[in-house]
Amino acid sequence: AQSVAQPEDQVNVAEGNPLTVKCTYSVSGNPYLFWYVQYPNRGLQFLLKYITGDNLVKGSYGFEAEFNKSQTSFHLKKPSALVSDSALYFCAVRDYRTGTASKLTFGTGTRLQVTL
Amino acid sequence: DTAVSQTPKYLVTQMGNDKSIKCEQNLGHDTMYWYKQDSKKFLKIMFSYNNKELIINETVPNRFSPKSPDKAHLNLHINSLELGDSAVYFCASSQSGQGLYNEQFFGPGTRLTVL
Incomplete structure (x- = not known):
């Protein structure tokens, strides 16, 4: 069973400071990892994903995430946070x-609050 | 130009009623999903259809019945609504296939309130 x-x-x-939102995972095979963002009263929006390759993945809105296999982590980062x-x-x-839809298991969510 | 749309956006109803939520995607994807997000924002998959075939069916009361008339549509019918069904229901879509690791695109959600 997989979990996040x-x-x-x-x-x-x-605002202006770096931010990190932490995530660790558990999966039996190769992990395919995703970050989504949900603004108030909106659906989820895709930010970035890790499938294979470089451990540092760049995504939308200046976000990036670092895949660490030994620590089974996929932390979301941004060098300079914005209130938005x-x-x-x-x-x-x-x-x-193979050949079928993927089942995403989500974490419980982390609320990011950026203040002036 | 909405990619994944849901109707209605809000649904308020009495216990015991039957209601439906509709979802449509114009992305050309072959796979669609229903998720439930509870009051604590926990998101859990309910169903998934691939090319109109049910492929994911999580532990969900059989009062919930999905229907996919074609690849672009996935509806959710709920019978005998209960207080605990109050939640936000999200539809999503993606493209499947070996070698494709595609993200899911989510609709705006339907907030269901059962009184």
Whole structure:
């Protein structure tokens, strides 16, 4: 069985400072990892994904994530936070099955609050 | 130009009623999903259809019945609504296939309130 843990319910950061939102995963095979963001009263929006290759993945809105196999982590980062980044962030791991749809298992979400 | 759309956006109804939520995607994807997000924002998959075939069916009461008339549409019908069904329901779509690791695109959600 696959699982994702987001250990922090909320992360607070001042605008202009770097931010990190943590995610660890558990999966039997190769992990396919995703980050999504949810703004209030909206659906989830895809930010970035790790499939294979470089451990540092760049995504939308200046976000990036670092895949660390030994620590089974996929932390989301941004060098300089903006107030508009305030939202709910979900990490997800995928169960890949050839020829069929993938099943995403989501973490419990981390609320990012960026203040002036 | 909405990629994944859902109707209605809000649904308020009495316990015991039957209601439907509709979802349409214009992305040309072959796979669609229903997710439930509870009041604590926990997101859990309910169903998935690939080319109109049910391929994921999580532990969901049989009062919930998905229907996919074609690849672009996935509807969710709920019978005998209960208080615990109150949640936000999200539709999503993606393109499947070996070698494709494609992300899912989500609709705006339908907020269901059962009184």
